[in-house]
Amino acid sequence: MKADEEGAVDDLVANEDAIEYERVVVLNPVSGNANHREQVQRLATEYDCTVLETQGEGDAREFARHAAENGAAVVAAAGGDGTIHEVVRGLDDADALDAVTFAVIPAGTGNNFAGNVGVTGIEHAFEVLDAGERRRIDLGTTNGRPFVNSCVGGLTADASHQTDPEQKARLGVLAYVVNTLRLMTDYEGLPLTIAASDEGDVTWSGDAVFVLVGNGRRFPAKGRTQANMEDGLLDVTVIEKTPTANLLQEATMRRLFGSETENVTHLKTPALEIAVEQDSPVEFSLDGEKGEWDGLTLGVRPRTMELCVGEEYERYPENSGE
Template identity: 55%
Template sequence: MPDSGGEPTGEPILPDGGGDRNDSVLVLNPVSGNGDHREQVRGLADGAGFTVLETREPSEAVAFGRLAAAAGAERVVAAGGDGTINEVARGLDAADAFGEVTFGVVPTGTGNNFASNLGIESVEHAFELLADGERRRIDVATADGELFLNSCIAGLTAEASASTSPELKGRLGVLAYVLNGLRTLREFDALPLAVDADCPAADRTWSGEALMVLVGNARRFPAEGRAQSDCEDGLLEATIVERTPPADLLQETAIHRLFGDETEHVTTLQASELRVEVRRDEPVGFSFDGETSSHGSLTMATGEKTVELPVGENYEPTPD
């Protein structure tokens, strides 16, 4: 689930902190994750010279990101889950500021998948990296103009995420998604899709009924091991899981190949551009970094090395 949604009620005003404090702006979602991080983040941000903009309305993080860039901020940081990070990035994109601004991530959400892929381990670690961590430029993906940094998913995984309540996430953390996925599987109808990919070697097509489609920009979808994809190669990493008897799916999971090497029921590919067409009248919900919208078709692409961010020691520029 996204950290917020909808439209802001009004244009926020960037406070005048005096001196050069507005050169560094942190957008804080105080209710992401279990909501216990507000004072810690504000204290660290104040000590590091950030102006803090705290969201109170749905999608206000988009407006704050746009406003911070327009005010000339050199560093704009998102403190929240994947949804908040996505929103602040969308604000920077709307201001056409990716070339001038260093973006930063402070993980305070439930899963913090994007931060993990950047090698950011905690709130404290994030501020250490903001001070003197290595900077890398990573890809930014779009799907019909909708920006995503980490992943775009549809099918069973997206359905489970969208139906997981904030209360359940707060009590169980990542386990909440797993439990909801098991419940959703019993009621899920496969998606009739056609996929056309511009791959490095040759174009590839796929059509059929999919249990899920998982497209990663910073995220890879393995059964085990690291989840980071190559964030700097200008390619999306896609996995299509076909509808198949549960016994076959369990067998492939058991040999650790479900989201790795291609198998009979799983297609994996890398593509600079990916087109997905829904072959039914009803549109499908696609989750962009946890923020869901419905589409009858999508064209996804990447902007290679678009945004600069601090990364941790575990970030791999060229992962295996």
């Protein structure tokens, strides 16, 4: 833990007597356009929630762990997908996923996971936290590390990491699209071999432009990105590198805007092995948090976490008539 993270947790412990842990909101005040802090604080007071405000990387994970170990019944993440990822990891660190209900308060840029679970805004999130339906959902795992929404590698992961806060504030989700289009003509692709547990030795091999392993997220289908979060399966999409820039552009644009293309492979599987066929490791993003690996072992922990969901959450999104 870094010194500033230790300081934040020390401050939390020092004020232990003043903290009510029944409902805890872990707030990242600088996520998204950083204009949500006062609204979250006001609504937290209205809904009898205690706010723990992060100061730096790692705080959300430590605060979630600490809250769970001190008897919190509900822990919410107020921020973007990275904050959600940290809070889920903190609950997992505390071995509290069976005992604590998780909620999401969308205060990031894209808020993909919140949209997938039917949470449409900050005020709506508190309504859902207070009285919304609870569902037990799967968690994905990457080399044993949990993720709630997706594990992504390739072009869009690179574009996401090269999208700076000013672009996000100015363009919102479009910032990711702009950077994807900027990078695509020079992108080398990822040399990968992919094996699904129920598909034999080799399921797919080649140079990938994009790999999405989704728990809550899937390849867009008519604009809807929610995967089935209760089926014990990962929703996998691989887009292969094509021989010309025009075909690469076509494949990328079709992915971005939800159409199909012959260069896309879809799989549903409870377990997956991804081998990187080069000497250097490859960067993947887990719920927006990046890391480098030379191989991934992915799996599912079925129905592991209780989640507050909104009215638009689809238990069976594949049957929703999109």
